[in-house]
Amino acid sequence: MQPRIPRQSAREHGVQRVDNDARLSAELASVVGGARRRAVRDGDRQIDTAHLLHSLLDSDPEARAVFAEGPQIARLLGYLVQRSIGYGLRWQSRVEDSGAVPVVTEAAGFSPLAAACMDQACERAARRGGPARGTDLLAVIVADPRARAVEVLERAGIDPRQVLDRLCGAPDTTRDCGEATH
Template identity: 75%
Template sequence: MQPRIPPQSLGEQAVGPRADNDARLTAELAAVVSGARRRAVRGGDRQIDTAHLLHSLVENDPEVRSVFDDGPEIARLLGYLVQRSIGYGLRWQGSVEDSGAVPVVTESETFSPLAAGAMDHACDRAAARGPEPATGIDLLAAIVVDPQARAVEVLGRAGIETSAVLARIEERHPQWGRPSR
């Protein structure tokens, strides 16, 4: 019987640090990153992009889900993310998610430049708060501030405004504050 998730090649395993082993992340966020990695591998994507991260956040992090309306909004978002995972994302395959706003050098080829930047930004947000590691809310806030992120496109297609997401984060989690980029 073939495994459902294809194994990573040796090159994919050896490239850069693995964020799911990063001490700057909560165990929950590390699990989200692992889920995003599995989703990218299953989809045949070269890199984890912000939409992979968003999908894994919404599926696995109750705090992140609490930022969205429980009813139709979360249903539309999950429906759109599932559509993307079964074929919508094909137009993104082979392309690199990058806003082009600034030159990006990433430590890891496993993340798109925008996803790597969002991970770093989430860790910076957490470090500014204190010694606690980054959480899913930190990553969600970091993802939605870049209008070029694929996750932002997914949210828009699901009828969810990123400004509303950021306002809800501030309202429900005031200790996180508004991200800056």
């Protein structure tokens, strides 16, 4: 049986295979694997920033800690689950586009914007001198108003700018907060 979303060379989207990418922390590689599984399970053509956000919240305690506990995180997770069980169907027919990378419609893998965010997270981490972490990825995702993850946050009543402000106040992230925008 062929998978609904065949694996594609991540190099096609400017991102090395995350299974052995030294630029990613083990936690972030796990996040990306979770986002890939979520996209396959949901029947989505590509891993988009909302898949990455959902996986960050599920498996990265440092990224999850950026969000206020209680109703805010519960509402966000509820919305992400709702999206994965049906709301996302309206997004399956179009690609999350960064505007900078050619749109790929016949292959699975990262959306152009998600690929760009992965690259920028790795660049942020390289300036810090370490592998990319979940908070690096979260910072570049929430800084881009075109990201589906930003739409998800806004629909859940969370201001992405406040998330970015919290990230900028976190250790090891203040240097690059001004560079998180696309």
